[in-house]
Amino acid sequence: MTLPATPLFTDLYELTMMQGYWREGIHRRRACFEMFFRRLPFGGGYAVAAGIADVAIFLNGLHFTATDLDHLRSLGMFSADFLAYLRDWRFTGNVDAVPEGSCVFPYEPVVRVCAPLDQGQVIESALLNAVNFQTLIATKAMRICRAAGRDNVLEFGMRRAQGADGALSAARAAYIGGCAATSNVEAGRQYGIPARGTQAHSWIMAFPDELTAFRAYCEAYPENGTLLVDTYDTLRSGVPHAIQVAHELEQKGHRLFGIRLDSGDLAALAKEARRRLDEANLPGVKIVASGDLDEYRVAALLREGAPSDQWGIGTRLVTAQDDPSLTGVYKLAALEGENERWECKMKRSDSTAKTTVPGMKDLWRLSDPQGRFVADVLELETAKPDWMHSTPLFSLETGEQVLMTNPAWIAETILRPLIREGIPAGESPSLAAIKENARREIDRLPAACCELIDPAAYPVLAGPELGREIRRGR
Amino acid sequence: MTLPATPLFTDLYELTMMQGYWREGIHRRRACFEMFFRRLPFGGGYAVAAGIADVAIFLNGLHFTATDLDHLRSLGMFSADFLAYLRDWRFTGNVDAVPEGSCVFPYEPVVRVCAPLDQGQVIESALLNAVNFQTLIATKAMRICRAAGRDNVLEFGMRRAQGADGALSAARAAYIGGCAATSNVEAGRQYGIPARGTQAHSWIMAFPDELTAFRAYCEAYPENGTLLVDTYDTLRSGVPHAIQVAHELEQKGHRLFGIRLDSGDLAALAKEARRRLDEANLPGVKIVASGDLDEYRVAALLREGAPSDQWGIGTRLVTAQDDPSLTGVYKLAALEGENERWECKMKRSDSTAKTTVPGMKDLWRLSDPQGRFVADVLELETAKPDWMHSTPLFSLETGEQVLMTNPAWIAETILRPLIREGIPAGESPSLAAIKENARREIDRLPAACCELIDPAAYPVLAGPELGREIRRGR
Numbered sequence: 004m005t006l007p008a009t010p011l012f013t014d015l016y017e018l019t020m021m022q023g024y025w026r027e028g029i030h031r032r033r034a035c036f037e038m039f040f041r042r043l044p045f046g047g048g049y050a051v052a053a054g055i056a057d058v059a060i061f062l063n064g065l066h067f068t069a070t071d072l073d074h075l076r077s078l079g080m081f082s083a084d085f086l087a088y089l090r091d092w093r094f095t096g097n098v099d100a101v102p103e104g105s106c107v108f109p110y111e112p113v114v115r116v117c118a119p120l121d122q123g124q125v126i127e128s129a130l131l132n133a134v135n136f137q138t139l140i141a142t143k144a145m146r147i148c149r150a151a152g153r154d155n156v157l158e159f160g161m162r163r164a165q166g167a168d169g170a171l172s173a174a175r176a177a178y179i180g181g182c183a184a185t186s187n188v189e190a191g192r193q194y195g196i197p198a199r200g201t202q203a204h205s206w207i208m209a210f211p212d213e214l215t216a217f218r219a220y221c222e223a224y225p226e227n228g229t230l231l232v233d234t235y236d237t238l239r240s241g242v243p244h245a246i247q248v249a250h251e252l253e254q255k256g257h258r259l260f261g262i263r264l265d266s267g268d269l270a271a272l273a274k275e276a277r278r279r280l281d282e283a284n285l286p287g288v289k290i291v292a293s294g295d296l297d298e299y300r301v302a303a304l305l306r307e308g309a310p311s312d313q314w315g316i317g318t319r320l321v322t323a324q325d326d327p328s329l330t331g332v333y334k335l336a337a338l339e340g341e342n343e344r345w346e347c348k349m350k351r352s353d354s355t356a357k358t359t360v361p362g363m364k365d366l367w368r369l370s371d372p373q374g375r376f377v378a379d380v381l382e383l384e385t386a387k388p389d390w391m392h393s394t395p396l397f398s399l400e401t402g403e404q405v406l407m408t409n410p411a412w413i414a415e416t417i418l419r420p421l422i423r424e425g426i427p428a429g430e431s432p433s434l435a436a437i438k439e440n441a442r443r444e445i446d447r448l449p450a451a452c453c454e455l456i457d458p459a460a461y462p463v464l465a466g467p468e469l470g471r472e473i474r475r476g477r
Numbered sequence: 478m479t480l481p482a483t484p485l486f487t488d489l490y491e492l493t494m495m496q497g498y499w500r501e502g503i504h505r506r507r508a509c510f511e512m513f514f515r516r517l518p519f520g521g522g523y524a525v526a527a528g529i530a531d532v533a534i535f536l537n538g539l540h541f542t543a544t545d546l547d548h549l550r551s552l553g554m555f556s557a558d559f560l561a562y563l564r565d566w567r568f569t570g571n572v573d574a575v576p577e578g579s580c581v582f583p584y585e586p587v588v589r590v591c592a593p594l595d596q597g598q599v600i601e602s603a604l605l606n607a608v609n610f611q612t613l614i615a616t617k618a619m620r621i622c623r624a625a626g627r628d629n630v631l632e633f634g635m636r637r638a639q640g641a642d643g644a645l646s647a648a649r650a651a652y653i654g655g656c657a658a659t660s661n662v663e664a665g666r667q668y669g670i671p672a673r674g675t676q677a678h679s680w681i682m683a684f685p686d687e688l689t690a691f692r693a694y695c696e697a698y699p700e701n702g703t704l705l706v707d708t709y710d711t712l713r714s715g716v717p718h719a720i721q722v723a724h725e726l727e728q729k730g731h732r733l734f735g736i737r738l739d740s741g742d743l744a745a746l747a748k749e750a751r752r753r754l755d756e757a758n759l760p761g762v763k764i765v766a767s768g769d770l771d772e773y774r775v776a777a778l779l780r781e782g783a784p785s786d787q788w789g790i791g792t793r794l795v796t797a798q799d800d801p802s803l804t805g806v807y808k809l810a811a812l813e814g815e816n817e818r819w820e821c822k823m824k825r826s827d828s829t830a831k832t833t834v835p836g837m838k839d840l841w842r843l844s845d846p847q848g849r850f851v852a853d854v855l856e857l858e859t860a861k862p863d864w865m866h867s868t869p870l871f872s873l874e875t876g877e878q879v880l881m882t883n884p885a886w887i888a889e890t891i892l893r894p895l896i897r898e899g900i901p902a903g904e905s906p907s908l909a910a911i912k913e914n915a916r917r918e919i920d921r922l923p924a925a926c927c928e929l930i931d932p933a934a935y936p937v938l939a940g941p942e943l944g945r946e947i948r949r950g951r
Contacts, residue, residue, distance in 0.1 A: 006641050007663055014635055014660040016674030023697040029683065036679070074666045080698075120683060127677075128661075131636035132644055161488055162605035163802040166647070167480050168640030170606055186488040187602075189481055192548045200490030203601075205510070205809040208822045209503065209594060223497040224554075318802045327801040328637040328792045335679040348682045 006061040006129050010092075011071050013128040018075065021121040022085045030121035033339040035363040037112040038130060040331040044139055044323065048458025049106045049448060051145045051441050052113050053176045054137030056103060056431045058130050059421050065094040065126070096122050098422035101366070102432070104141075104179055104441030105417060106448055108379060108463045110399055111366050113138070113331070115418060120338065127333045136169075137176040139329040143298075143320055144180025145445060150298040150305070150455060155313045157199050158182045159293065160321030161190075173321040179438050186315075194434055201229040201263045201291060201315070213240055217248040225257035229291055232276070233266045242276050246283045261289030261312065269294065270307035277310040291315055297324065298455055337363040345385070347472055360399055360465075362472055367391065369412045376447050377412055382466030397470030399463060406464060480535040480603050484566075485545050487602040492549065495595040496559045504595035507813040509837040511586040512604060514805040518613055518797065522932025523580045523922060525619050525915050526587050527650045528611030530577060530905045532604050533895050539568040539600070570596050572896035575840070576906070578615075578653055578915030579891060580922055582853060582937045584873055585840050587612070587805070589892060594812065601807045610643075611650040613803040617772075617794055618654025619919060624772040624779070624929060629787045631673050632659045633767060634795030647795040653912050660789075668908055675703040675737045675765060675789070687714055691722040699731035703765055706736045706750070716750050720757045735763030735786065743768065744781035751784040765789055771798065772929055811837040819859070821946055834873055834939075836946055841865065843886045850921050851886055856940030871944030873937060880938060 006012055024030035043050055067075075067089045075081045075089070096118020107113050114134060116123045148156050158177040164170035174190030184199035185191055191198035202220060210216035213235055221228045230248070232241025242262065249259035262280075264272050269292050280288050292304065293315030301314055318324060336359070337345045347361035360381065367380040369391070380396060391414040396406040408414075420428035432440070451459035465473055480486055498504035517524055541549075541563045549555045549563070570592020581587050588608060590597045622630050632651040638644035648664030658673035659665055665672035676694060684690035687709055695702045704722070706715025716736065723733035736754075738746050743766050754762050766778065767789030775788055792798060810833070811819045821835035834855065841854040843865070854870060865888040870880040882888075894902035906914070925933035939947055 007645075009663060011666060012641070012661075012663040014633070014674055015662050015665075015672045016660065016676055018662060019674060019698065020676060020680045023680065023694055024683065026697050027693050032683075034679075034683070074662075078672065080701075124677075124679060127679075128635050132638060132641060135637055136640050136643065159488070161602050162807075163609055163804060164606060165639035165796065165801070166610050166642030166645070167486070167606060168642035169610065171481075172640045186490065187486075188489050188492060188548075189483060189486040191489075192485060198489045198552065200488055200493060202490055202494060203598075205508075205598060205601075206494045206497065208809045209498065209506075209508070209812060219501050220497055223500050224493065227554075318804065322639065322796075322801040324801055327639070327796040327798055330637060330792065333636075335682045338683060 005057050006133055008061065008065070009071055010065055010067055010125055011074065013125055017125045017127055019080060021125050022081055024121045024124070025085055025088060031119045033117060034120040034123045034335060035337040035345070036116045036123045036127070036333055037336045037364065038114040038134060038331055038333045039110055039112055040329055041109050042330060043109060044142055044326045044329050045146060046456070047142065047146060048452035048454060048461060049108065049142070049445065050138055050329070051141040051180055052101045052105045052107045052134070052138050053103050053141035053179050054133040054135070054172070055100045055114065055421065057133040057137070057172070058098070058100070058114065059427050059431060061129050061133070062094050062098065062126065062422055062425065063427050067092060093425055094122050094126065095119065095425040096422065097420070097424065099418040100421045101417050102419055102440055104437040104444060106376070106444045107138070108461050110360055110463055111379060111381065112364055112418065114421070115363070117363070131331055131333055133172070135329040135331040137172055138331070139323045140173045140176035140321065141180040141441065143323045144177040144182050145441065146298040146455065147301060147316055147320060148181030149445070149453065150302045151314050154183045156182045157313060157315045158185045158317070158320060159315045160317035161187045163318040164321045170321065175434065177320060178434060179441050181438065181442065196434065202231050204231065204234050207231065207234040214244045214247065217244050218251070221248050221252055221257070221259065225252060225255070227260045229261040229263050230259065231263045231265060233264060237264065237267055237272050238275055242279055246279065246285060249285050249288055250283070259285070259288050261291050263291040263293060263315070265294045269311070270304050270309040273304070273309040273311050289313060293317070295319065302455060334359045336361060360469070360473065361476055362469060364469065366417045367414050367466070368417050369408065369414050370447065372411050374447055375449065376461070378406065378462035378464055380414070380464050380466050381469055383468045383472065386466060386468040394467055396464040396466065397473065399465050399473065402465065402470050402474035406462065479531050480607055482535065482539070483545055484539055484541055484599055485548065487599055491599045491601055493554060495599050496555055498595045498598070499559055499562060505593045507591060508594040508597045508809060509811040509819070510590045510597045510601070510807050511810045511838065512588040512608060512805055512807045513584055513586055514803055515583050516804060517583060518616055518800045518803055519620060520930070521616065521620060522926035522928060522935060523582065523616070523919070524612055524803070525615040525654055526575045526579045526581045526608070526612050527577050527615035527653050528607040528609070528646070529574045529588065529895065531607040531611070531646070532572070532574070532588065533901050533905060535603050535607070536568050536572065536600065536896050536899065537901050541566060567899055568596050568600065569593065569899040570896065571894070571898065573892040574895045575891050576893055576914055578911040578918060580918045581612070582935050584834055584937055585853060585855065586838055586892065588895070589837070591837070605805055605807055607646070609803040609805040611646055612805070613797045614647045614650035614795065615654040615915065617797045618651040618656050619915065620772040620929065621775060621790055621794060622655030623919070623927065624776045625788050627655070628657045630656045631787060631789045632656045632791070632794060633789040634791035635661045637792040638795045644795065649908065651794060652908060653915050655912065655916065670908065676705050678705065678708050681705065681708040688718045688721065691718050692725070695722050695726055695731070695733065699726060699729070701734045703735040703737050704733065705739060707738060707740045711738065711741055711746050712749055716753055720753065720759060723759050723762055724757070733759070733762050735765050737765040737767060737789070739768045743785070744778050744783040747778070747783040747785050763787060767791070769793065776929060808833045810835065834943070834947065835950055836943060838943065840891045841888050841940070842891050843882065843888050844921065846885050848921055849923065850935070852880065852936035852938055854888070854938050854940050855943055857942045857946065860940060860942040865940070868941055870938040870940065871947065873939050873947065876939070876944050876948035878944070880936065
């Protein structure tokens with residue numbers, strides 16, 4: 004599921020402001036908007052950018068259909084002339100964005116839109132909707148997958164996700180963040196994600212007894228069955244029955260894939276189940292653990308020595324339960340003046356935390372010769388590209404100097420063309436490539452920034468010209 | 478946006494279990510599944526049922542298309558014979574549900590599905606997805622709207638919602654829970670919800686100064702403009718400029734609708750803004766407050782005397798931020814045996830909290846002669862309908878007697894036919910009617926059950942026959 008392909012998938016005020024700009028004759032001035040967030044989710048040290056491909060799909064060919072215009076007319080707020088203007092309206096702007104899977108940090112332009120003012124304005128809500136949510140879930144998934152170890156987290160969250168798309172696009176983002184598979188068959192189809200599953204209690208209850216239920220399941224799935232062992236009593240009934248059925252399977256030349264623990268003291272149950280499986284000469288039978296898990300519980304279970312091979316993670320992943328929204332914003336950073344020069348725009352709020360960083364900016368990432376990320380730098384897009392050699396860097400908050408660059412460091416711009424004059428700028432990378440990018444990026448971050456709890460803050464600084472602009476604005 | 482109209486919008490294990498039932502030849506046995514939750518969200522005293530209309534739309538005409546079957550074939554888990562069976566598969570079951578907007582409580586069947594086992598199984602995930610989320614948001618909205626007072630909460634959450642449908646169906650559910658309008662134009666169109674909005678900081682920043690921005694906006698919207706006053710300095714700049722523009726509007730025979738406060742100490746700012754507006758002889762100009770609000774903050778602001786006329790509520794409403802998932806489940810309650818008699822099914826988990834209440838049940842609501850709700854009663858569907866006169870009622874947990882019914886009380890069943898033999902059972906009520914139902918229902922609940930914090934528990938009990946069944950199962 005992608006975003007609804009209509010500019011009416013927006014907040015009403017975007018459309019009323021659009022009409023206002025048009026009325027004032029300033030709707031065609033080029034504006035630069037930046038999408039960024041001010042706070043990392045989960046008290047973590049990084050975020051994993053996602054949802055950007057959906058923005059490209061949404062913008063490609065975006066226009067008002069006759070039905071859209073009829074609906075706007077019915078609201079009684081839009082003039083006939085303005086609606087006539089919308090008839091031929093198209094999104095013709097340029098959009099740059101970090102590649103999906105990139106690590107991103109507070110105040111960095113994750114997406115940068117340069118477009119006629121009315122166009123840049125009306126796409127705000129849809130862009131934020133897609134990028135805020137998928138970035139949130141990709142980040143959560145990365146945290147969980149790093150706690151659990153590689154390629155053994157299954158996303159099982161559909162039933163408690165926030166609506167249909169809360170399930171579908173969460174499956175996509177969770178895969179980017181490192182999950183091995185989703186339970187959601189439709190998400191698997193739409194995004195090419197492996198689908199996986201075990202069995203439900205209803206299967207067990209549909210048979211006269213647990214052993215019969217297990218046997219029937221393994222007859223149907225003699226090579227890849229996972230048996231849910233907690234319907235009646237995990238250790239007294241579920242595990243012994245699973246062992247019995249695993250032996251029966253072996254005699255027929257098949258094998259049981261695993262058992263699933265879904266309730267109770269998972270560490271103790273997993274240890275005892277593992278002991279019994281090994282004792283029964285079934286070391287190959289995997290243990291899948293599930294039930295209200297997240298990165299903290301997985302880490303705790305592993306500390307307790309729970310020998311779980313896979314983790315089925317649902318609600319707390321797909322809703323990002325402990326911090327269910329990325330509060331990304333989309334702010335006007337610069338606007339073409341009447342003389343066609345860009346003017347930096349800066350919001351000064353009653354809350355200092357809501358003040359914005361002015362100007363159309365590039366995002367640079369500095370790495371050391373070993374490829375380890377050192378710091379990110381925001382610099383005005385108009386600055387000379389050779390700014391980074393032995394240059395002082397400045398605080399985004401105060402504009403004061405905080406760091407000197409090192410000539411051995413490598414500086415790369417991170418923003419890449421996503422849309423050029425309304426048209427997607429090249430092929431979107433495959434989901435597998437995005438996932439791989441996310442893994443590579445996180446491996447290059449300082450380890451201290453990746454801690455689950457109280458991570459070190461990754462430095463995000465201002466280059467010389469932006470530093471000057473910030474000091475000027477204070 | 479409704480649920481994707483495909484049975485592949487489900488968890489993989491539903492489909493593998495489906496094939497398993499079919500292989501065992503038990504897929505046509507009639508099964509009764511019940512959707513219920515065990516815990517009220519937000520530590521509250523009630524939940525407001527929603528999302529049920531989406532289930533009816535999803536089930537109506539549900540079938541596997543050729544493309545669906547191709548995808549299943551590609552997974553390599555399904556036999557050709559089973560896929561051939563799916564070709565003509567249709568949902569033919571009966572579904573009963575509480576009317577949307579009803580108050581519901583733990584362990585009550587919100588939706589009850591009686592269908593051939595494979596049909597009842599495969600629809601689980603989509604049903605839970607829709608009902609869990611919309612019930613959660615309708616409940617949150619009701620809490621906020623009761624704190625704020627009637628018809629003055631605007632849902633502004635699209636940009637931080639969990640995906641496209643997290644925005645769209647949240648707007649629907651928020652309206653059911655009492656919100657007056659949504660900012661989301663597409664949600665307004667799809668569901669017939671009034672759309673409302675104010676203006677963004679970008680509008681202000683697109684003009685040389687705030688006063689020019691306000692004037693331009695009010696020229697475009699001379700009768701219904703709301704000015705955002707916190708871009709630079711609320712009291713020193715925003716409010717004085719808004720007052721000036723309001724006076725200019727009055728001289729032209731128009732009026733300013735309101736101002737919006739979006740940051741800072743909202744109580745202090747609202748009081749001072751109100752004082753200045755009144756002093757300037759503008760008592761009709763409304764104050765709209767927004768910015769990370771929820772029911773607790775609205776209640777606190779009102780206690781502090783904040784004279785806000787409307788509340789714009791976004792993130793914390795549409796993500797249900799403090800409790801972002803309703804953990805509703807869907808459990809097999811009864812299954813037709815080989816002799817065509819229903820057998821009660823009960824899951825006994827290692828966690829007592831995960832044990833289910835057995836049997837196919839009706840849901841009754843008792844009210845006193847004044848129309849006030851007294852208690853809800855679950856009773857086996859096979860029980861005589863005259864059970865409720867001077868009858869003992871039992872605890873769902875222990876099966877012990879806890880209450881005697883009163884002959885003056887009126888008992889009504891709450892579940893209503895939603896689908897009969899796969900076809901919607903009548904017209905779905907309008908969204909306005911559902912919203913009105915929600916308001917009426919909450920007014921009939923004991924006031925102590927509606928408290929924001931530490932509400933009284935509304936009694937949910939077992940009738941005589943179910944009580945016997947529960948005692949038997951222990």
